Amino acid sequence: MGYPHKPHAKETALLSKHFGDPDARTYKGWAKRGGYEAWKQAQTMAPAAITDVVKESGLRGRGGAGFPTGLKWSFMPKEKKKPHYLCVNADESEPGTFKDREIMRWTPHALLEGTLIAMRAIQAEVGYIYIRGEFTEPYAIMEQALAEATKAGVLGGHKIHLHRGAGAYICGEETAMMNSIEGKRGNPRIKPPFPAAFGVFGMPTTINNVETLAAVPHILRQGAAWYKAMSLSNPKSTGTKLFSVCGHVRLPGNYEVTMGFPLKDLLHELCGGMRPGRTLKACIPGGSSVPILNREESEGCLLDYEGCVEKGTMLGSGGVIVFDDSADMVYQIMRLARFYAHESCAQCTQCREGTAWTTKILERILAGQGKMADLDLLLDLSDNMTGKTICVLSDSCAAPVVSGIKKFRTEFEDYIAGRKQPVMVA
């Protein structure tokens, strides 16, 4: 659902509180709403003290991996021998994920403020905000906001550069992003060395997601204990999370809920449930890269890091893709595989060749020319593609395939046995 609209009663609007309010976009409007107070506060604090607060809050990365943010910051060298960098990951290209876009569109200063606080915490003088190339409107808004903030003198000697994305999903992977910022092809790097030791331009670097950083000013202003208290299920998952819901629900859009919120309520209450006459069939809760849940699993899933793992999937980026009983899972999985085949950076053999082969097998099954043995082949291939490559794009292609065959095997078999009309895929 587009903005402006009122939040649902069960939402906890923290980051999204001002979504839809153009006045909050401006520096003045933002200041009126308490903006840059946290930044002022941070400037009176020692870097390590800021990191400690964030550590204490339990904030974890919202970009996909869920790594504890304060801990990540603490990996940066304490004693400064080289320039430090912060890279803000605003490349948001994960299918089904569109939350960072709204943060930048409506509350650009929230991101700038979080960025400045993080920069102080890790002692970075330069920050790059790497914005997905197709995000032309968010880019213009960020540009405007940065100009206003600079003019208002809030940057305090810090330098923030906006960087247009290079048009590839893989540039959202943190090490690929660093290469891209350096002007190189966006290929992920092998680790070690880790970014905190050898990052962008070979200097100590921290990479954080937009949503992660947008939460930081709130934590500073209202305290770690307050943030930590926002947890409905597992205490290791704290705060609020934006979920981008797309697919077969009546009211797709962004919803902000407290960690541990039931997926069932998100879908059936906040999103208005399925279309008339339709029932839930499956759901991918964390962006396209995580295993698919069937209906039972979805309806029992609590939306936090641990709750998703318990159901055999991951919270990922919080992009919730919903399928009702009209969905053709074979087709949907083929579409996902094709995306990864298109986006593989081509470095790792398993990913370069495996994503494309997976797609071909799925296309052939859809065309009614599959064999039963293809299902085992897909599983074996997926196994080859998991846990063996530089980044997890390869694993991401395998995840929906493996979970899809496991949970919706009969749909594959129907095509193979000729029980279902073949689909010609372009």
Next chain:
Amino acid sequence: MPDELINLTIDDVPVSVPQGTLVIEAAKQAGVLVPHYCYHPGLAVAGVCRMCLVEVEKAPKLQIACATTVAEGMVVRTQSEQAKQARMGVLELLLINHPLDCPICDQAGECELQDFVFQEGRPGTRYAEYSKRFNPVEDFGPDVLYVPNRCILCTRCVRFMEDLAGEPVINVSERGDRAYIGIHPNARLDHPWAGNVVDLCPVGSLLSKDFLHKARAWELDKTASICTGCSQGCNVTLDTRENVVVRVRPRPNLQVNRYFICDHGRLNYRWMNRGDRIEAPLVRRHATDWDEALSRAATVLRGAGGKAVALVSPRTSTEALFLARRLLARFEWTGAFQVVMGDEAPLPGVPDLALRAERAPNARGAELLGYSRDYAAALETSRTAAVVLVIDEPDAAIETAGTLLYLGTVLPESAHGAEVVLPIANVAEEDGTYVNRDGRVQRYFQAKPAPGMARPAWWVLSELLAQVDGAEHCASAAEAFDALAGSTDAFQGLSYAGLGAAGQGITAKAGARA
């Protein structure tokens, strides 16, 4: 401490290696070659092909041996079921788009894809009924063709051009399975060292035009040699097929050329196969046998006195240069050589490696043995010399009142008037040594027989010495070198056997360059 050794086991074999060693290198010490494609010891680690996956105890998943450094107590298993499965998986994926055109591929027989698939690949394919990626062959540069269908995208070629040649004209273009090696539209792969990409390519994707369809790898005999292209002294291998030199490739020597040679050296071999060679000794232009020719030359030398001049090619072996000097020791002696000069062309990524302006492999050896660079002065002296001895110097327009003795591979017009012409072997046809510009003495080995009655120059000169002075004949280059080392300060302490395959530097004092 940096020189402390790290102990680990690889496939149950304990090894101790310096800190920072990569598992793939440590494995070699355990006698294990971990299959690999993107890794090359001469290039920066890329870790992209994922071929070298091995099991490391306590690690949550398989690790790439090429980017994992050793740790104390590490337990590596290259043959665990999981590791073997993973590598088999990579090989299967490398083959799905590969044309399998080995019967017409120059690389067949020395192809790392063939080798590792044979070793641990899947016997059949599961990639049935799908078409393979196709891209047409591209002309990359003066000596390089790119056959994209065979490419496994290991990026060795890209890293060489970028990191070592410093001319990043090729890259990985496109993404996913559409990827290929692209070349800048306005550039050519024509860097003076570009040909190395052909050797680096583990498959038949980058081919030398010069070697195209000349031979199958298994028809080649390989001989260790030294490049004669310049004074750098790069170690090379001469590949011969039926006694014809058909290819020159670099032979690794970390002290001299690492894993590389320049294109000038690579293509500088055709003269080794020349058909217009002198095949028999000549006395006053009449063909004869060695006995008569040697005794005629010995008579000349014994009967003459006063001045003698040796005009030598800087491609002459150190042994021959030494014996020639010794032969003329009874005269008032002058020796000289001249060097063809060209452009210097460094390989920027490797310190102290360049195609040197001096296009001569043994100028330094000649200098150390007292030969002068003042060729013009020597020619002047020749006018009044009693004997002028020439060793394979084609520019032998010599005017002399004395007698001309000519040792050569071919007979230039100017040498037609020689009293005696003695046919000698070229570098591919004899054993010997050269001294490179840094004073490193390096051996080259005989790759093919000399034509007709031609003999190594050191053999010819040693025979003459025996006849003139009653000296003992040297039966081998080794004996000649050891005699040299025993009597020449600069070479003191060296022995032919001790030079080994990698060579040795001359003594520091004598070796210090002027």
